Amino acid sequence: MKQIYLDYSATTPVKREVVDTMLPYFTEIYGNASSIHGFGQEAKSVLEQSRKSIAETINATPDTFYFTGGGSEADNWALKGVMRANRKKGNHLITSKIEHHGILHTCTALEKEGFEVTYLDVDAEGMVSLEALEAAITDQTVLISIMFINNEIGTMQPVKAIGEIAHKHGVLFHTDAVQAYGNVKIDVNEMNIDLMSVSGHKIYGPKGIGGLYIKKGIRIQNIIEGGAQERNRRAGTENIPGIVGFAKAAVMADENLEAHREKLIYLRDKLANGIMDVIPYAKYNGHPTERHPGNVNICFEFIEGEALLLSLNAKGIAGSSGSACTSGSLDPSHVLLAIGLPHEIAHGSLRLSIGDFTTEEDVEYTIESLKEIVQKLRLMSPLYDKVLKEGK
Structure with missing residues (x-):
């Protein structure tokens, strides 16, 4: 049976070149980067070189990039810290x-601390209204946080314009770029970004490592205390193998960005x-053109997403019904509900995400398999039977 992975938005395999780069830092160059002896200083040197390599991919200086345990930690730090x-x-x-x-759970936590949060609506394609955004700004607004690319429907927001509006009103702008980094060219200066979250395992790097870009001069509190690592910003012994792997993956993604994008879009x-x-009876979700190069999100009427995923898995195809962080939930996606889909349609969602190892044969096999699976599942649906009888 074929084994086809179409869940790259959830995580990516670590590329062999990345693994090879990481290996020496487990057994040969294993010092603590905070130690002053030779072993420690060797680790410190590669830590700072890795920081520089990643910063260069977003046109930032090394002293503005901080390593975290992943994208969620970076999101928490950006919002709570600011x-x-x-x-x-x-x-x-x-x-x-x-x-x-x-982001959303962090906002809920901040509301419990007495902060006020405005949650902007989006249109049917998942786009934020720039007019509504500007109208929501008050003299108490400190921060705007709008994601670069949505992890479920793939819609890409007008990040540069959002940053312009924020700065016009003296407000800081953070973007969760976990899905965008490595898939679109990002220049934090040109795009008016003050803080940005990224993650290693979405770009063929290791899990458990991410980062937060913080523009110079921004006031931000620490959320992890206990040591002087990351220039006194984020305590904890640095994950050198993970950092080295993240940097290698970032450089490879940056060097191959255009070819990567062309393949994925095709x-x-x-x-x-x-x-x-x-x-x-299928609906393609998200913006038709301003979207992640490898994201396909479709809702199929008259069937349940869970049954669809299980049937695909039986044919060796790995997909998802939305965010990997909520894949165990039976509730419909908050994203699909926000773009106006009714519960019964949102329940039949499927996200297929393409990556560097996807082939045309994989795509063709998936199309044929889905056609067969959807037809079979719908034959068990009384709602679909009713539609057929009514000739709609």
Whole structure:
């Protein structure tokens, strides 16, 4: 049986070149980067070189990039750190209803601390209204946090314009770029980004390592205390193998960005168009063009997403119903509800995400398999039977 992985938005395999780069830092160069002896200083040197390599991919200076345990930690730090450090300026934060739970749950925690949060609506394609965003800004607004690319439906927000609006009003701008980094070119200066979260395991690097870009001069509190690591910002002995792997993956992604994007867009469109051509009563979600190069999110009427995923898995195809962080939930996606889909349609969602190891044969096999699976599942649906009898 074929084994086809189409869940790259959840995580990516670690590339062999990345693994090879990491290996010496487990057994040969294993010092603690905080130690002053030779072993420690060797680790310290590669730590700072890795920081420099990653910073260069976003046109930042090394002293503005901080390593974290992943994207969710970076999101928590950005929001909690900025809001707590700037209480005297204001207590208001603006975000959107389709953010990753790393943002939404952090906002809920901040509301319990007395901060006020505005959750912006999005349109049917998942886009934030720039007019509504600007109208939501008050004299108490400290921070705007809008994700770069949505992890479920793939919609890409007008990040540069959002940053311009924020700065026009003296407000800071954070973006969760976990899905964007390595898939689109990012220049934090040109795009008016003040803080940005990224993650290693979305770009063919290791899990458990990420980072937060913090523009110079921004007031931000620490959320992890206990040591002087990361220039007194984030305590904890540095994960040198993970950092080295993250940097290697980042450099490879940056060097191969255009070819990577071209391949993904071609296969994405082939997959999406192929599915929509052969399966009726299906809705392609997200913006048609301003979207992640490898994201396909489709809702199929009259069936449940869980049954769809299990049937795909039986054919060796790995997909998801949305965010990997909520894949165990039976509730419909908050993102799909936010773009206006009713519960019964949102329940039949499927996210297929393409990556560097996806082939045309994988795409063709998936289209044929989905056609067969959806037809079989719908034959068990009384709602679909009713539609057929009514000739709709």
